[in-house]
Amino acid sequence: MSVIELSGLTKDYPTGFLHLRRVRALDGLSLAVERGEIFGFLGGNGAGKTTAIKVLMRLMTPTAGTARILGHDVTEAGVRARVGYLPEQPYFYDYLTARELVEYCAELFGYGRAARRARAAALLRRVELDEAAWDRQLRKFSKGMLQRVGLAQALVNDPEVVVLDEPMSGLDPIGRRQVRDLIAGLRASGVTVFFSSHIIADIEVLCDRVAIVQRGRLAHLGRLDELRQRVDASGRLEITVAGASVAALADAVRKVEGARVTATPAGARIEVLTEQHVDAALAAARECGARLVAVQPVRQSLEELFVGEGPRALHAD
Numbered sequence: 001m002s003v004i005e006l007s008g009l010t011k012d013y014p015t016g017f018l019h020l021r022r023v024r025a026l027d028g029l030s031l032a033v034e035r036g037e038i039f040g041f042l043g044g045n046g047a048g049k050t051t052a053i054k055v056l057m058r059l060m061t062p063t064a065g066t067a068r069i070l071g072h073d074v075t076e077a078g079v080r081a082r083v084g085y086l087p088e089q090p091y092f093y094d095y096l097t098a099r100e101l102v103e104y105c106a107e108l109f110g111y112g113r114a115a116r117r118a119r120a121a122a123l124l125r126r127v128e129l130d131e132a133a134w135d136r137q138l139r140k141f142s143k144g145m146l147q148r149v150g151l152a153q154a155l156v157n158d159p160e161v162v163v164l165d166e167p168m169s170g171l172d173p174i175g176r177r178q179v180r181d182l183i184a185g186l187r188a189s190g191v192t193v194f195f196s197s198h199i200i201a202d203i204e205v206l207c208d209r210v211a212i213v214q215r216g217r218l219a220h221l222g223r224l225d226e227l228r229q230r231v232d233a234s235g236r237l238e239i240t241v242a243g244a245s246v247a248a249l250a251d252a253v254r255k256v257e258g259a260r261v262t263a264t265p266a267g268a269r270i271e272v273l274t275e276q277h278v279d280a281a282l283a284a285a286r287e288c289g290a291r292l293v294a295v296q297p298v299r300q301s302l303e304e305l306f307v308g309e310g311p312r313a314l315h316a317d
């Protein structure tokens with residue numbers, strides 16, 4: 001049994017004048033997350049991540065398809081109590097303190113007075129919110145501090161599954177690392193984590209598997225290293241040179257099919273289509289006085305997997 005199962009999820013938002021037009025934010029999205037995984041849900045802005053998460057959290061009904069958590073349809077009562085959720089833009093009561101908010105959440109999950117005091121303290125410590133801030137009102141918190149409080153409330157019920165919508169957003173590098181460690185710690189205690197992000201670095205160090213969504217569709221699914229291999233398999237090579245101007249190099253390699261020159265801090269980089277083009281490009285570069293620094297396969301960034309257009313407008317019908 002998969003812990004999270006999205007099956008054929010489609011969501012159309014009504015838009016425009018009189019809501020006569022619709023935008024398809026999710027388009028037949030299917031994926032499954034297995035127990036104990038840290039699963040990265042990637043995609044550019046507007047790809048549909050938050051929409052899928054809202055359907056999963058039952059904050060929104062899909063136009064078509066189903067979402068299941070721990071074997072239960074998300075519309076079934078009870079399953080939500082086993083899930084922790086951090087919304088994309090957590091909104092809290094501004095005049096509560098961090099401690100009060102987490103205690104309040106603990107109360108909702110049935111903790112008694114003494115137990116919730118201890119529970120809140122343990123959680124705030126776990127998310128590494130500075131103890132001096134525990135009794136300050138949330139309206140005085142920075143985004144990063146609020147994010148930590150949001151994480152603390154997501155963990156209040158000791159969830160088996162945690163769904164986090166951009167948990168690292170608004171955090172500085174130290175904060176990102178702390179949240180990363182926290183997520184890794186959740187996995188160590190057997191919790192399944194599903195989180196959305198568009199920050200590749202955060203995903204690389206954490207995720208067992210990732211799904212990349214583009215325009216509401218599943219574009220890629222698999223282990224990150226497999227996806228990386230797929231992008232690396234282009235066969236293109238880059239030649240790093242020094243000692244010649246970019247303009248002169250661009251002119252010199254013009255006769256080499258598909259070669260492109262870009263400036264680098266130390267010189268220039270010539271990208272060629274295949275290994276067969278390396279000699280010709282290098283010879284051309286040497287003619288204008290360039291010195292070879294390195295030849296290596298082009299490591300395309302995973303960001304290229306992200307690239308997609310916005311959602312498709314559907315015709316009014």
Ligand SMILES: Nc1ncnc2c1ncn2[C@@H]1O[C@H](COP(=O)(O)OP(=O)(O)OP(=O)(O)O)[C@@H](O)[C@H]1O
Nearest residue numbers: 013023025043044045046047048049050051052311
């Ligand atoms: N309430 C809404 N009404 C109309 N369109 C919406 C609504 N919410 C989202 N959309 C559209 O659906 C698409 C998917 O949005 P969604 O918020 O799910 O993307 P996302 O992947 O979470 O993006 P981001 O990385 O910016 O958070 C976007 O094009 C967005 O404009």
Ligand SMILES: [Mg+2]
Nearest residue numbers: 049050051088
């Ligand atoms: Mg979002």
